Amino acid sequence: MNIPITDPAMLLSVVNMKLRDSGETLEDVCAQMGRTRTEVETLLSSAGFSYDEAHRRFW
Numbered sequence: 001m002n003i004p005i006t007d008p009a010m011l012l013s014v015v016n017m018k019l020r021d022s023g024e025t026l027e028d029v030c031a032q033m034g035r036t037r038t039e040v041e042t043l044l045s046s047a048g049f050s051y052d053e054a055h056r057r058f059w
Helices: 008-022 026-032 037-046
Strands: none
Touching: 008 026, 008 037, 026 037
């Protein structure tokens, strides 16, 4: 599923939902979306969000 999301708030919502609901890793979720982990983290960090590995979510 290639999701061309460029709006950080929408990307945050989709990624966190997929992490919560699927139980997959961030790398797996990013690959399903047609993105690399670096691309997702860069876009979200530019909006002030960071990935919390322990809780498996961005905030």
